[in-house]
Amino acid sequence: MNDRTSAAPPVLDVRDVTVRFAGLTALDGVSFTVTPGSVHALIGPNGAGKSTCFNVLSGLCRPESGSVTLGGAELTRLAPHRIAALGVARTFQNIVTTHGTVADNLMLGRHALSRAGFAASALRLPGARREQREHLARAREIAGLTGLGAHFDSPVALLSYGDRKRVELARALCLEPRVLLLDEPVAGMNAAERARTVEVVGEIRAELGLSVVLVEHDMGLVMRLADDVTVLDFGRPIAHGTPDEVRRDPEVLRAYLGTDAPREDAA
Numbered sequence: 001m002n003d004r005t006s007a008a009p010p011v012l013d014v015r016d017v018t019v020r021f022a023g024l025t026a027l028d029g030v031s032f033t034v035t036p037g038s039v040h041a042l043i044g045p046n047g048a049g050k051s052t053c054f055n056v057l058s059g060l061c062r063p064e065s066g067s068v069t070l071g072g073a074e075l076t077r078l079a080p081h082r083i084a085a086l087g088v089a090r091t092f093q094n095i096v097t098t099h100g101t102v103a104d105n106l107m108l109g110r111h112a113l114s115r116a117g118f119a120a121s122a123l124r125l126p127g128a129r130r131e132q133r134e135h136l137a138r139a140r141e142i143a144g145l146t147g148l149g150a151h152f153d154s155p156v157a158l159l160s161y162g163d164r165k166r167v168e169l170a171r172a173l174c175l176e177p178r179v180l181l182l183d184e185p186v187a188g189m190n191a192a193e194r195a196r197t198v199e200v201v202g203e204i205r206a207e208l209g210l211s212v213v214l215v216e217h218d219m220g221l222v223m224r225l226a227d228d229v230t231v232l233d234f235g236r237p238i239a240h241g242t243p244d245e246v247r248r249d250p251e252v253l254r255a256y257l258g259t260d261a262p263r264e265d266a267a
């Protein structure tokens with residue numbers, strides 16, 4: 001789908017990650033690598049461990065064992081804000097912003113990159129003002145990339161659900177991440193909003209050269225966007241491969257049988 005070279009070292013390397021909650025093993029020796037510039041989907045039936053895996057990648061959950069490295073830096077002992085500062089940004093499945101304007105929300109994302117201190121910004125010192133203007137210009141560009149350009153100064157509460165969910169995506173992009181973790185980016189959207197989001201994710205990947213890790217139940221979207229897929233079942237990785245390879249894998253078909261089988265719904 002893109003011109004990645006297979007020899008490129010992975011941007012994200014997940015090795016043998018195990019997470020247990022009391023007696024339950026939510027992730028059991030999960031390993032996969034994310035190639036630079038690729039979209040890597042994590043799929044699996046409900047309760048398979050996808051959200052837990054995202055929580056490990058973003059620092060919200062510390063694994064019992066295993067490692068996650070980003071370009072060689074070990075992430076599993078770092079706090080979420082340190083992981084974000086190293087270049088891993090995330091969107092959340094159920095969080096849809098309703099406060100402030102689109103610009104306000106994107107500037108929150110830029111805040112973490114601000115060099116000027118809080119006092120300098122509050123006192124409106126010239127250096128801080130210049131930096132603020134640069135951040136605003138970049139936030140406007142990112143709004144354009146995510147299809148929100150026309151809504152930059154609009155209150156988020158007035159936008160459609162699909163646009164509001166894309167504000168969350170744009171806010172994550174404002175961190176200038178190397179790796180973007182997208183947790184069910186089209187959940188709750190109608191067909192038109194889904195199609196628009198597929199388009200936007202494809203465009204930002206191409207434009208920004210990001211690597212994307214995607215958790216998504218919409219198999220149409222996974223098949224369209226993903227270069228690589230890892231399938232989890234009861235916390236175990238049961239298949240890796242291209243979308244075409246995994247959807248024909250007998251283990252994958254068995255895991256989905258009787259649940260939400262990996263059909264290609266309209267995206």
Ligand SMILES: Nc1ncnc2c1ncn2[C@@H]1O[C@H](COP(=O)(O)OP(=O)(O)OP(=O)(O)O)[C@@H](O)[C@H]1O
Nearest residue numbers: 021024025026044045046047048049050051052053
């Ligand atoms: N904080 C927690 N405490 C106890 N058990 C948990 C916790 N978080 C997740 N689990 C359990 O770990 C397992 C994996 O859950 P997880 O939410 O990661 O699955 P999932 O693949 O994201 O599911 P879904 O598709 O339904 O969102 C489930 O059995 C879940 O009940």
